[in-house]
Every structure is written in C-alpha cells, then in structure tokens.
Amino acid sequence: MERSLRPMGGVLAAMTVAMTGTRVSAIALPWFVLESTGSAMWMGVVAFAETVPYVLVRALTGPLVDRLGPRRMSWAADVASASAAAAIVLLHTLDLLPMGALIALVVVIGAARGPGDLAKETMVPEAAERAGMPLERATGLMGVTERLAQTVGPALGGALVAVVGAVPSLSLSAGCFALGSVAVALALPRGMGQQASGHGEEERYWRRFGQGLAFLRGEPLLLAVMAMVCVTNLLDAAFSQVLAPLWAKESGHGTVVLGLNSSVMGLTAVGGSVVAAAVAHRMPRRPVFFVAFLFAGPPRFLILATDLGRDLPVWAIVAVFAVSGFGGGFLNPILGAISYERVPRHLLGRVAGLQTSLSWAGIPLGGLLAGATVAVAGLAPVLLVCGAAYAATTSLTGLRPEWREMDRLRARPESARPESARPESARPAGPAPGESAGTADRARLNE
Template identity: 25%
Template sequence: MARRPPAPTHHQSTDELRSAHPFRGRDFRLLFGARVLSLTGDAAVPAALALAVLRATGSTSALALVLGCAMVPRLLLLPIGGVVADRLNARGVALATDLVACGAQLFAGIELLGGHPQLWHLAVAQAIGGTASAFQTPTISPLVAGTVEPSGLQKANSLLGAANGATRLAGPALAGTFVLTVGPGWTFVLDSASFGASAALLAMTRVRHTPIPARPGEARRSGPLGRLVGDLTEGWTEVRSRDWYWTSLIAHAMWNGASAVLLTLGPAIAIDRLGGEGTWIATVQVGAVGLVTGALLAARLRPRRPVLFANLGLAVFALPLTLFAVAAPAPLTIGAYGLAGVGLGVLNPTWSTVVQMTVPQHALARVTSYDWLLSLGAAPLGYALAPWAASTWGTSAPLMVAAALVGTSCLATAAVPGVRHLTMPTTETPSTPLPGTEPAQ
C-alpha cells in the first residue's frame, strides 16, 4: 500500500503550504467524486419525490407526510450518527449509509415502476433514507480531514462547497427532466445508482481515523447506553467550551429559519407582485450561482478573522429578505439574493476549515452533528411559522422579522471575544496530535 506524503514541516514557506492542492491526492479525488454523486442524488430526490407523489396521489398532504418521514428520523438521529462516526471509521459509516440509501431509492423506484405505488411504502423508503442521512451527514468533515493535509483543507472545503452549489442548481432540473422523459420510477433507480457508485468510490478511499480515547472509568459504565451518553456529553462539551462556536451556531440557525420563511412566502410574492413564476425561478438559480461563486472565492480568501468575516457576510441575507418584504423591483431583489448566496458560499468552507483545524479529530463528527441539528431543526420551524404569521399579519411582517433576526444575530457575534480574536489555525500541523491514529485504509 502506498504511503501518504508526510505532513508539511515548519521549514516550508507559507506560499508552499498554500500551493498544496487537494486534487493532487488520490484519496481526496475519490472522496470528491463520491460526494458529487451523493450530493446529486440528494438534490434530485426531493424534486423527483414531489412529482412522483403528486402524480400518484394528487395530494399535498400525502407529500407532506412522505417528506416528514424523511426529515424526522434525520433530525432525531443526527447526534447518534455523530457518535457512531467518531467511534467507528467515518469512511465505513459513509459507505454503509450510501448502500442503505441506494437500497431505499431502488425500493421506491421499483414501487413506482409497478404502476400502483402504496403511499406507506414510499413513506417507509424515505424514512430509511432519512435515517441513513442522519448517520452520513456527520461523516463529511472527518472524511475531508482524514484525506487532506492541513494546508489543503481550505481548498478542499471550497471545492466541496462549489460542488454542493452546482448540484443544488442541477439536481432539481435533472430530476424534472428524468421524470418527464423516463418517468419517476426510473428516476429513483438512477438516484439509487448514484448512491451505489458513491459507495464504490468510498470503498477505494483511504481515510485517517483517530479513535475516541478511553475515558477514566469508562469500563465501569453501564454498558453501551452509558458509553453513548458519555460520548454525547463529551461532544456537547466540545461545542459549549468554544464561545465562537455556539454563538455562531445560533446565528446560523437564525439564517436557516429565515431561509425557510423566504422559501415559503417568496414564491407567492414573486408571482403576485414581482412579475410571475419566472422571477422566482431566476431568484433560486441566481442564488445557486452565488453559492458556487462564494465557495470558489473562499479558496482564495485568507481573512485574518475567518469566523467574524464569514458571519458578517452571512448577515447580507437580511437584504433580500427586506426587499422581498417591500416587493422591491425584481432585478434588485434577484441580485440581492445572489449576493446573499455568495456570503453563504464563503461561510460554508471557511467555517468547515476552522472547525476541522480546531476541534480534536476524535470529536469532529459529534461536534458537526450538533451543528447540523441546530441548522436543520430551525428550518421546519420557519416552514411552520411563516404561513401562520402571513395569514395573521400579512407576508411583509414575517419577512421583516426574519431579516431583523438574521442581521442582528450575525452582526452580534462580533461582540463575542472568541469570534473577534480567533485567527485561522496554522496549516503546518494538524490542530491536535494524533497519537494512536490508525493507518490510512
């Protein structure tokens, strides 16, 4: 087995460290290919599922039920997914979840190809897929940290962020095209194949793994449940001990909740007051382009205070929220949404790099699982509250409140000492020593 190149030493210059490109490593290339395939499946499934369920049942309530079956287990099981990814090898967990998602989408495809799909069959398939996602999502950061040298983390996260934006842009269009040409059943079969191909690439990828160190007295704990509670507590302690982390998570959760408000109310405002459906389609597409652009910019930006810089950029989302609330001219509103997409695109890889360089490797999956839990949990709240608030006070009020919450929470992080003082960790060595690290496999 080929040996991995040694980590950069202190004799190397900053320019040499920055020149390291993650695509030079075979393992990251395989991981990147796997993530693109998996992300494409993830982006295509919701659109294909919506069209398939509505075509089969004609009921929006049925669609809400199926989508809820995917979301609920994902939210409930995310912290446990983080524990499993830290306890076991993240690559093995990601590979297994891709295979489970492959099977779930194949089952849904076969059900639809049969011509008489049962709603509860589709709901069960999506619940299984949501469960797999809960275990797969926390593996992403450990996989990147385990396949890329520290000097290449920012570029690696930027590339993955750009891929995420590109799949958001292309996934729904691909799903719609497949549904209209080959039908919803074959669309799910193709989604299944994308997850299977991702698993095949992960099987060839070697990933460094740092096991959770034994805690004093752990052997005396009351079996697996005691260890699970201990692992969850330790992960939360890592989050709580960093003021820059948990305060930023509050701001990020506000952003996700506000995004859900806009996605709920924005289409109606675009159709009724900004020129029609084309305005909303253009808004979403420009936002995705902004996301890709921001992710690519993040590979070149070297802000001295990365978390502060990224959070201030995230505050820009208050602008399109406000413009939608007042029904500003469509070009201005669309442009503002694209600018907000750039801010999000810069934040995602910058945030991931800082976390990977500062959080101990053995706790990385658990810490990021709490990150995802807060972010994903805020979105359903926004979806639920937006229609109620709009029916009570009109569409402008909830959008203005969302704008105020996003702007205030993101800007307020500048008052947190950890956010103001945190600089990008050195790229010369990993953030924590790796005693007992298992060989790449």
C-alpha cells in the first residue's frame, strides 16, 4: 500500500469540526435550559435525552458500521446532526420551540453523533497504516484533535452565549456538523474502511453483534478499562452538564469563566496529547496512565468546591484546570492504542461501538444524579464527594492484575500480534481452513 498522509488528515479534520460543534452545544444547551427554567433537574433531563440515544445507538450500530463502511456512516450521521441543530435554531427564531420539541431534537442529535463518532474512530488504524505511523502516534494525534475541540468549542460557545444567546449559538454547531460531512466526502478515499466490511458480508446483524460481545468477554483488560471509565465518565458528565454550570451561576463568574476553564483545560490537554504523540510509544503505559488520571479528575471538583466558600481568584481556578488538562491529554492516546492493538480490524466497528457504549453507560445518569443530589445536599458537598469518588476509582482499580497487560502486547513481535496491529505485508491472506477469522485472531491474542 502506498503511503499517504491524506486519509489521516481527512479523518482528523472531520473529527475536529464535528467535535467542535459538540463542544459548542455542550455550553449552549445547558445554559439555555437553565435560563429558561431555572432548574438543575431540567438541565439533567436534557442532558439525559442526548446521551442515552448516543450510548444506545452507538452500541447497536457497530455491526452496521462494519457492514456499510465507516466513511458512508460518518457522512450520513454528520448530515443528520447538522439538520437537527439547525432545526433548533429555526424553531427558536420562530418562537416554536417548546421543551418537548427541544428534547426531541436533542435526541436526534445524540442518536446521530453516536455512529458518526464511532465511524470516524474506526478509520484511525487504517489511516495510520496508510501513513506508516505507530498506533500511539496516530491515537496521540486523535487526542490532539479532541483536545483542540475542547479548547476552541467551549471558548466559542461561552462567547457566543454571552453575546447572542444560547440557542442561536447552536447555528455554529450545525455548521460544524455540516463541515464534518464535507471533510469526509472530499478528503477521504472512497475505498476507506472497506477492509472492515470485507469479512462475512452475508452474516446477519445479530450474528455480527454477538461476535463483538463474545470478543469482549474474552478480553479482561478491555473489560477493566470499560468499568473504570464508566465510573469516571459518569462523574465527568455530572461535572460538565450540571455541577460546573451551577458553579458558574452561583459564584457569579458566568459563562465566560466557564468557557475559559474548559478552553484552558483543552489547550493544556493538547500539549499533553502532543507529548503523548511524540513519545508515548517509548513510555511505560501503566504508571503514566494512572498518574495522568489522578491529575485529570479530582482537582477540578475540589477547586470549585473550595471556591464556593472562599472566593478564590480566577487565575488559581484556571491553573488547576490547566494541570488537569495536561494530565488528561495522555489518557486517550494510551487507551486508543491498547484497543486498536487488541481488536481485529474486521471486528473494530462492533467491538468499538460496544466498548464506548458500555464505557458511556453512566453518562446519562451523571446529569440526573447531579441535579437530584444538588437539590438535596447543595453544590459544594456534591463536588467534594464526586472528587473523592474520582480519586478512589482511578487509584484502587489500578491494583487489579489485568492492568499488567497494558504493555505486554506492544512488546510482542509482529508475528504474535492481532492483524489490526500488523503491517499489511505481514498479514495472512485469511484464516486457516475450517477456522474463522475471529478464532485465529483470538488465538494470537491469548498466547
């Protein structure tokens, strides 16, 4: 295969604009609900309406991504997201946006973003192969893309909300989703992702779905990752959807400082991801991963709880978010490389869909639980409890034995790795007679 950076550039460009749109809406939608209703509970309900479809549809569309191809799925999902976001803006302008209509359109956005994000992610290992770069570097670049979106999106969202209002700011989200579909259509080769759909096209949907489940059941490390990330995602969702916006309102800092915190965290996370892209393939994964997680999570909760009682200067709060962001920049490159190494290419869509959906299973509950507990206990105690729970989750789970596998597959020779981690020239033409491709890959993975 001729080496080319164009596929990697196309995937990263599509990710950048689509994720930026998602980050803008993450500022605009909760603030609109808070201004309209004054209710933390309604904020949680709207967040629930977006994240539940995201999680469920992403889990169920993995086999379809493998069957139809990620390029086609990504384009269609971006078009659907853009249409729903534009409809929110139009209906609000016409004064025809009751809460029921808003929730319905948010459901559409969540349902479209799930398979859209999944499709882009499943194209990363093939793009890395076409560019001839290590997986850690490719996932590091993907991390840079995500963190850039976290930097630009909240800053734009916070500024636009302050100037033109929350719902009109969603026009930028609609434009970003539309640009994502354009990037996929114009920058990615038409054959992109065909390797994923080339195995067993005659297989029925539920058989494909079952293959993904069966593979995950035999991977203790991936199961451990999903369990830990499920808890931290729940806490992150509570933070971003309810706790941080309520802090911005109660402290008097408003959306400008809320967006500034998110943007600084995203900017320093870009730095962390750049470092990871440059040197992560030479670093021991396990200690770096758990130290980075400890910096990325608990300090954010604790500094906001402290600020509510002591009126801390803005620079001190921003500094804590900067440290958290830099630590967080190392996480996704490591997690992505582990997953891409262990999952065979033709199973990537269905396995990655299940992985993310199970890891995200707590997110729909994050906003609801945060809204309910704040109503009972107050904001500061909930922030303190969430920070302590984050620290315990990211420290105690690292003691389990399966985490020792984080570096072992990377240390194996290419002949002992799964097909997804080996160069095209080193791959066998197909499974042995009488042996399924999944069985052959599992034998290599469990050596």
